[in-house]
Each structure stands twice: as C-alpha cells, then as structure tokens.
Amino acid sequence: MTEPALPETTGPESAEPGPVATTLSLKSRVVRGVLSLLFVGGIVMALVAFGYGRAAARASYDRLLLGAANEIAGSVTVSDGAPVADLPVAAFQLLALAPDDRITYSLRGPDGRVITGFETPLPEPVRKAGGGFFDAEFGGLAGSERARFVTVPRRFAERDFSGTILVTVGQTLRARNAMALGLTRDALIVLGLAGVLLIVLGALVVERTMRPLEGLARDLAARDPHDLTPIDTAVPAEVAGMIGAMNGFMRRLERQIASMRNLISDTAHQLRTPVAALRVQAELAAEETDPEALRATVARIARRSRSLGDLLDQMLSRALVIHRTDSARRVAVDLRDVALAVIEAQDHALIAPGREVALEIGESPVMVLADDLSLTEAAKNLLANALRHGAGAVRMGAAIEAGAAVLWVRDAGPGPDAATLARIGARFERNAASRGRSAGLGLSIARAVAEAFGGRLALEPGAGGFRAALILPAAEEVP
Template sequence: MSMIKAYLRQLRPTQSYSLRQRMLTRTALFMCAVLATLSVGVWHYANTSADYSYDRLLSSASVTMLDGINVAQDQVYIDLPYSAFEILQLAPEDKIYYAIYGPNGDFLSGYSDLPIAPTATQQEFEQPRYELHTYKDQKVRFIARHKRLSERSVAGNVTILLGQTTKARDEQMRDTLYAALTTLMVVMALALLVMWIAINRALSPLNWISSQLVSRSPMEEEQLPATRILEVAPLTHAINNYRQQWLGALAAMRDFIADASHQIRTAQATTKAQLEIALSSKDDVIDKQIVSDIYQDHSKLTRLTNQLLVHATIIHRGDRQEFSRLNVHTMLQEVITHAVRDYAHTDIEFEYIPSSDNIIILGDDIVLKEALRNVIDNAVVHGATSHSERHGVIRISLERSESIGYLQIEDNGPGIPKEQRSRALERFAKVGGNAHGSGLGLAIAQSAALAHHGQLTLSDGELGGLAVCFSLPLSQEPSHASFNR
C-alpha cells in the first residue's frame, strides 16, 4: 500500500498548471495526430487518383497505336495514328517514349533501350501492365500492351511499350493533396476554436463558484445556491457540507473555550478567595484548614487544566486520523502498570481479565492511553473508597466478537443513575454525587471512541458500580499472533 501511495505521489504535478491550457494542448495534440493520419490517407488518395487519370490516357493511346499495326506484304506494317499522340498532348509538358516489338521479340520501332521488358505472361495479354521506372534521369510511367497477329505469313504477338513522364500527374497529385490538406487544416482550426469556446463554457461554473466563495465571509452560514448543472452539483454540495462541518466545529470550539474559561475562572476565583481569607486573618499562624482548602482547589485546577489539554490533544489527533496497528492487550498492560504505580498508596485493587484471542485495532496509541487513564482516574475518584469504607475494586476486562473489540472498565462505587448517563458524556457535566469533579473524564473517553469509529456506553457493572465500555472495530488485516493467559 505504501508503494502505491508513493507512486501516486510521483504522478501528481509538482507545479501549478492551467486546466484550460492542458485541455487545449492535449486536444491540439490529438487533432495533430488525426491530421497526420488523414494526411497519409489523402496522399495515398491523391497518388491513386492521379495515376488512375493518366493511366487511362496511356491505355487509350496504346490501344490506338496498336490499331495502327497490321500485316502488309507478309510483314508487320506500322502506321501510328496521329490521334494517339493527340491524346497524350493533354499533358503537354510530359515527354513520350515508345517501343514496338514484333512476334519473335524483334525490335521494330521506337526506343530500344527502354527499361521495361516486352515479355508477358498469359494474364498480361488480357490486361495491360503498368510499371514506373527512371529513364533518362526522369520518372516515367510505362504501359505494356499486346496484340496478336493471326495472318498466315506473320503470326504471333506484337508488343507496344508506351511511356510518359510524370510531371502532369505529379502536379495533379500535389494540387489534390494541397487542397485536401488546406481543407483539413481549416476544419481542425475551426474545431480547436469551437473546443476553446466549449472549454471556457465548461469551466465557467468554476469561476462562478470562486466568485461566490470570495464574496462570502467564512463565518457566513448561508449555503451556496443550488445549480442545475449535474457535474457541478456534487462540488457545490461538498463545499456546503464542508462549510457546515467547519461552522459546526467552530461553534463547538467556541462552546468548549467558553466552558473551559468559565471552569478555570471559577477555580481561580475560589483559590483567590481562600488566599484572601488567609491573608486577612489577624493570627500569625495560618489555619491548616485554609491551607488544605487552597491545596484542594489548586489540585482541582491542575486536574482541570490537564484534562483540558488532554481533550484538546484527543480532538486534534482524532481529526488527523494517523492510525497504526495496536495490540490492545499490550497497551492495557502499560496503562494498568502506570495506574497501579500511581495509586499504590490507596486501598484500591486492580483486576485485569484479558481476552483469550489477540485483539488488534487501527488506532492512535496516545489518544487511547489518555482516554483509559481518565476513565481509571474517574473510577478511583468516584469509586467505593471515596464514598464508603468498602475496599475499592477496579476491574478491566477485554473481549472480542467477530469484528468488534470490547474494553470495559468497572468499579464498585455508587455508579450513575440511568437517566443521567447520557448527560454524563457531555463536557463539564456533573451528575450523581459528583460535585467536585471537572466533568471532562467521560467526555474525553467518548471523543477518543468516536475518533476511532467506535462508541462508548455506560451500564451497570457486575461489581455494583459503573461500567464504561469502549467498542472499537478490529483491524481487517490478518494477524497470526495469539495471547494465552
């Protein structure tokens, strides 16, 4: 997966570019390729057309010349008609070369050094043969045609070789090619112009969206107007959703800051009042009770500040979603070890019931550890030892189903009434007998669970107190390790 991501990053352009320019450039390159392909076809058509036209002249002239070859006085008599040369005068700048061979292959008239052979196959007696050769430093198109003489004194085949230079046909080929290419280039230019206009029209909704966003305040709640363009509607819908999420997150941050400020100011005001009472005392000896109250207020302020920082950290890291594969059993062992060390001076007993199967999730190690520590701290503060003389017990258990891992922390304290449990998950909410807490512990735990696409539930525990359960989706990647108790 990492190799694929690296490859995709290489494909991304490192510099900014114009979408309009890129579309026009690629369209122009495509049309140039089409023009090149069509040019080859037009060139072939122009050649074929010119050859067809002037080959007909050669064929007519050769037939006329063969009509002038007869047998007279027991020998071949040649009387070339003037009309044959008039036919070839349709190409006045071209030269004519011919040769006539008798029945035995004897040269009779014309040019004896023509580069085309007078011999022929049986098929060529029915159809003439065309060949292109270089003769006297010129390209010459030849035709070879045969006539059978059946007189008693002279019997056999007479062959005429007739050639014409290719100036006229080359000129016709060039005229046809240039005319066709000019037409194609004009059509391509018009197509590019139409494409440029179409691209500008297609990209105009982006300019409209940009103008709408520039003219609006980031704090404005009004959404972008709906559009009837099917391709643009998802973009405006996504922008509106993003703005709503942004405004919702901003509102939540405002509420959080306001609540946090209120809680901190309240704790500071209480501490300040205690200090003022101590300073206003006329006794030289400060009352230990006042010092104890100041110490407790300071401890509450310190805990509140720490929890606010933890909550902000969880929200920030949860938004980044930089998860890795975590072994929940290993993580819990570390958290429990720290908890046992921190509360070694108390009468609280910790129990851990691991799962028989290995539980692997995709998560943030720091976020989950902070959430678990807050839940354990809550269980210590609000458990049995804080409300009675009973021995405090905190049980941590780990289970799994096919796709969900369950991490539960319960205590033997008084718990939270069912009707108040939903409110207990809100920030700074104090329920039950919790009059001195910050109201952030369970809110932090719920934020961590939601950041991992899970949920947090509160229920009655087997120990008689509150049970806090994290339900976290398991990693879908295979894991072959297992844990045995």
C-alpha cells in the same frame, strides 16, 4: 549612527492570501492538445493523402496510356507480308490530356526490331509476359526524366505474316505528380479547416464546462468567513470528488474551530469557581492571625490547587484528544495493549494509593482502527473517574462483545442515580463544584473519543458494580 530598520508590523492586510500558484488553463491545454493531434494527424494524413493521390493519379493516367497503346495497336495492318502502322490521331489526343508531359512510342516486330518509333528498352519480365506496365528513364538515358510505359501485344496469323507486334507507349510523370500533390493539398486544406473548427469548439466546450466552477468560486468568495457549511452547488461529476474533499476539509476545520471554542468556554466555565475559591481562601489566609486556622486554610488552598491542576490536565487532554481524532491516521490498535499500558503507567497509585486495581484481558486480540494515544487518554480518564467517584476494587479489561470491541472499567459501587446518569459525560457537568472537582469532564473526553472512531460510551450500573465502557467497531487483526 543610523538606527537599524525595524521589521514591518503585520496588520489585517498581511493576512490576505497570496497569489495562487497556477498552471496552464484548461483552454490552453485543449488548444495545445488539439494542435498536437492535428500536427501528428496532419503528417499521417499527408502521407496517406499523397499515397492515395499517387495511386489515383497512376490508375487514371495508366488508363489513358493503355487506351492510346490499344488505339495504336488497332491501327497496325499487314501489307505485302509486312506490318504497317497508320498512327491514329485519337491515340495522341488521349495522351494530350497531360499537355506538360512528353511522350514516346515504338512498334517492334516478332524479331524484336523496331518497325517505327523510338528505341525503348523493354524489361525482361515485360518481354517474357508479352506486355505490361513498367517505369524507366525517358529515352533510355540514365539520369533523364522518369516516365511510365505500357506494352500491348498485337498478334497476327496470316499466310504472308505471322507473329506478335509489341506496341510500347511512354509518358513522363509530370501530370501524375501534379495530380497527387493536388489531392494531398486539398486533403490538408480540409484537415486544417476541421482543425480550426475543433479548436474553436474545444475552447467553447471548456468555457461552458468551467461555468459551474466559476459560479462555485463566486459563491465561496461571497461566503462569510465563519460559514463552514458543506457546499451543495451542483457541479460536474468529474469535480464532485474535489468538492467532497473540500467539504470534508471544512468539516474537519469546523471541528477544530469548535474544539478551540469549547476549550475557551470550558476554561472560562470550569475555572471560574475554583479560582474564586482560591482567591477567597488566600485572602482569608492573609488576614488570619490564628496559627491553627492559618494552617487549615493553607491546607485547603493546597487541596484546591491540586484539584485545579487535575482539572487543567483534563481540559488540555480533551483538547488534545479532539485534535488528534481529526488529524491522526487511523491504525490497527489492540485494546488489550491499551488497557495494559494504562495499568502499567501506575497513575492509579497516585490518584488512589492503596486502592485495588486489576487487569482482566483474554488471549484473543481486540482490534480496532483508531488512534492509540486518543484511546489511551480515554482509558486513563475512565480509570481515574472510577477511582475518584467509584467504590471498592476497580477492574479494567478489553474483550469482544456482540461483535464489537469493548474497553471497560468497572468499580464495586452502585454508580450515580438515574438523574445524574442522564447528565453525566456532558462538558459542564460538575460534582462538588465548591470543591473545584470535575466529575463529568473525564467521561466527556471518553465520549468524544468513542464518537470520533464510530463508537459510543456506555454507562452501565448493575449488580456487579458500575461499568463505563468504550464500545467501538471491531476490526480484523492486521499482521
């Protein structure tokens, strides 16, 4: 029976980042965009060029057609009371400029009969106007080749003949169409060459634009894994937003890493003395033979265990608060609700049974933009610090002072001396270390929360007692 395959262990190689999901490159997008524009623009330009070429060809060949008709009309004379046409060679030389086209002509007398040439039906508007251009079938047969015609009048007022002679000259459209197609073809060739030039220039511009990003990628790849300093490389304005977001992300990541490092160092620093004291007390209890002394030693071990538990709670609370200040979304929080929640939790009844604790809040809201849980943890630590190290009754409240939102805790004691006050709130500030109790970690949590939300921790001894307050920027009330 074969043994089941064990999963492969993951080593350092497995921590390598996988391939980054990519889409079309900027070069490809530019080329596609230019090609799309050229395709649509080419269709529009082809239609415009064909229309322009057709209009230019029609104007050019209409002038030739009109010139030939005028030449023929100028050759008409009156002889013995009847019009006579001596067809000039120059008229047909003009029409011969379109060698592939067929031509036709006719001369009509005042009665409408054809004097010479081929029968060509005249449209009624041309007949009434006495001349003009029109399109019709060559030879007047339906389904035959289309042609362009012009009718020119020649008026006579003589004794033996009076009336208007209509000279009609027609020509097929082959040369006109060829000229229109040639103009369209030339325009599209120019457009195509311009499009190729635009694609090449676009690719070069994109490549030149991407050089700062490629340099940025090389700099990031060459960085030390622990280097989270902001990126100060000069980049285009369009990329500055991304670099700013990346720098913000690295700042948050650096704070998270610093928080983990601080937690580890705090654990090593803060727990060393209480754990050593517990070990000594346990060894003494193991060797003690006097029952009374044994009970006293066990009582000391119990007190130190409770103190160690409180210290661990504070350290974990500090790590949680620092993590949430970077990751939690800022919302509108009323500091009166925070103070009320802390008092209603009744933690003070466990920390200092029988101690008087009062809540002082007004009717006006005290709004800030922050994280509710972080503020609650900070307020709990302020209250616990006042109960453990203060004297007399403890009061807690929230109010607007000098335009700032303030969450405060006041006890009736004088507070620490100036030297201790200057050090208090630091991470490793300890009081009665031999007893394993922390005096500064709770205030360190409150200070970290205040600074995370743009405020500060104020420690204010005075005649009315010692006050510790979170002073934060006030926010407008959100409905």
